[in-house]
Amino acid sequence: MKRYSAFAIAREAFRAHTGWDKAWARAEPKRRYDVIIVGAGGHGLATAYYLGKNFGITNVAVLEKNWLGGGNTGRNTTIIRSNYLQDPSAAIYEKSRSLYEHLSQDLNYNVMFSPRGVMMLAQTQHEIRGYQRTAHANALQGVKTEFITPERVKELCPIIELKGPRYPVLGALWQERGGTARHDAVAWGYARACSDMGMDIIQNCEVTGVRTEAGKVQGVSTTLGEIDCAKLGVVVAGHSGALADMAAFRLPIESVALQALVSEPIKPCMDVVVMANTVHGYMSQSDKGEMVIGGGADGYNNYTQRGSFHHIEETVRALVETFPMISRLKMLRQWGGIVDMTGDRSPILSKTPVENMFMNCGWGTGGFKAIPGSGWGFAELMATGESALCAEFSLDRFREGRFIDESVAAGVAH
Ligand SMILES: Cc1cc2nc3c(=O)[nH]c(=O)nc-3n(C[C@H](O)[C@H](O)[C@H](O)COP(=O)(O)OP(=O)(O)OC[C@H]3O[C@@H](n4cnc5c(N)ncnc54)[C@H](O)[C@@H]3O)c2cc1C
Numbered sequence: 001m002k003r004y005s006a007f008a009i010a011r012e013a014f015r016a017h018t019g020w021d022k023a024w025a026r027a028e029p030k031r032r033y034d035v036i037i038v039g040a041g042g043h044g045l046a047t048a049y050y051l052g053k054n055f056g057i058t059n060v061a062v063l064e065k066n067w068l069g070g071g072n073t074g075r076n077t078t079i080i081r082s083n084y085l086q087d088p089s090a091a092i093y094e095k096s097r098s099l100y101e102h103l104s105q106d107l108n109y110n111v112m113f114s115p116r117g118v119m120m121l122a123q124t125q126h127e128i129r130g131y132q133r134t135a136h137a138n139a140l141q142g143v144k145t146e147f148i149t150p151e152r153v154k155e156l157c158p159i160i161e162l163k164g165p166r167y168p169v170l171g172a173l174w175q176e177r178g179g180t181a182r183h184d185a186v187a188w189g190y191a192r193a194c195s196d197m198g199m200d201i202i203q204n205c206e207v208t209g210v211r212t213e214a215g216k217v218q219g220v221s222t223t224l225g226e227i228d229c230a231k232l233g234v235v236v237a238g239h240s241g242a243l244a245d246m247a248a249f250r251l252p253i254e255s256v257a258l259q260a261l262v263s264e265p266i267k268p269c270m271d272v273v274v275m276a277n278t279v280h281g282y283m284s285q286s287d288k289g290e291m292v293i294g295g296g297a298d299g300y301n302n303y304t305q306r307g308s309f310h311h312i313e314e315t316v317r318a319l320v321e322t323f324p325m326i327s328r329l330k331m332l333r334q335w336g337g338i339v340d341m342t343g344d345r346s347p348i349l350s351k352t353p354v355e356n357m358f359m360n361c362g363w364g365t366g367g368f369k370a371i372p373g374s375g376w377g378f379a380e381l382m383a384t385g386e387s388a389l390c391a392e393f394s395l396d397r398f399r400e401g402r403f404i405d406e407s408v409a410a411g412v413a414h
Contacts, residue, residue, distance in 0.1 A: 041068075046379075217354050
């Protein structure tokens with residue numbers, strides 16, 4: 001595949017852009033693959049990419065029931081950070097954040113990583129103590145974060161109201177190299193690189209069954225027919241429970257709709273990401289000028305990829321207290337995605353009761369930031385059977401009571 005470069009843009013400008021290759025090939029399923037990945041979201045595509053790049057495994061198919069990147073990967077608010085509390089979380093999220101730093105160069109695709117800084121507001125004494133604890137833990141983990149004063153918060157984000165009607169801003173946990181990236185571009189960049197390695201990305205191909213024999217995976221049934229594989233990776237976020245059901249085991253996962261909304265575009269007014277746990281809302285400004293606003297998760301299990309009015313009201317109320325200027329903005333659109341929540345708010349990257357079938361799920365409200373790190377670790381687990389990055393996130397932890405509690409780090413949906 002031809003590389004994207006400044007020279008290529010100039011060359012194509014002179015020939016009416018007729019020389020670009022298709023970003024990825026349209027593939028028909030083969031009878032058998034070494035590895036099948038179910039789900040062409042960011043995590044599935046990243047897994048396929050690192051299987052090829054790090055382990056030379058390229059006889060791989062990524063099966064997607066809709067269009068690639070159309071799940072949560074294309075529906076999130078794109079916040080990237082690694083300021084989690086527990087050591088295994090800091091390790092995988094920081095690996096991911098550091099991979100984002102050079103992902104555009106690695107994939108030869110501009111994913112628009114923007115390390116503009118992420119702040120998580122402390123609005124109660126309890127939050128101050130919690131975030132100071134996280135800052136100390138991060139220092140030991142080699143993750144660069146700091147607890148900053150309200151004055152510094154105002155300096156970094158002038159549109160914020162420090163003395164809100166309910167909760168004052170008392171400080172914030174600040175990660176300078178956190179930020180955002182273009183979500184679609186992450187999926188497209190990985191897809192293009194996988195296709196370039198000869199992998200098959202097969203859209204409109206729903207997996208409807210998992211075939212096993214003597215406890216070992218044999219392949220999958222799909223809407224395009226039977227496909228065999230030596231190893232199967234299931235990376236379907238909110239639909240993980242349904243896929244596990246096809247293989248006759250259960251997962252400790254609940255699926256709920258999480259929603260977001262976006263305003264009309266305005267001139268640049270905010271060049272950091274702000275998250276407010278206590279009032280529950282978070283906001284950043286996209287490169288187009290829209291204010292990207294994250295809302296809450298539904299309080300009941302469901303599979304509707306839709307928003308709901310009561311969440312809009314709660315979220316907008318929280319943000320108007322924090323940023324009074326947004327009360328004059330019109331909202332353009334809202335949407336929802338089905339997120340996969342575990343009890344300890346940490347992911348599952350694991351072998352399963354079925355031999356050679358692996359699950360990557362449970363990223364819940366915060367897995368966009370983890371795409372490169374998760375793909376890196378999960379590819380290692382699938383290729384070699386072991387991965388230091390994934391070891392603590394196995395399914396066994398629920399049986400053994402080794403929870404990796406990140407309910408504070410994931411307290412505001414992000
Ligand atoms: C509103 C919202 C805001 C969010 N904000 C953030 C944020 O700011 N920062 C952050 O880090 N995270 C955020 N997240 C979470 C993040 O989006 C997800 O954790 C992440 O995108 C999950 O990626 P994935 O690849 O696992 O899943 P997905 O992108 O959902 O991909 C799974 C794919 O599997 C496919 N699939 C399902 N069933 C089948 C089947 N039977 N056969 C074939 N294919 C199937 C689906 O169609 C889908 O394309 C947010 C999520 C939402 C919904």
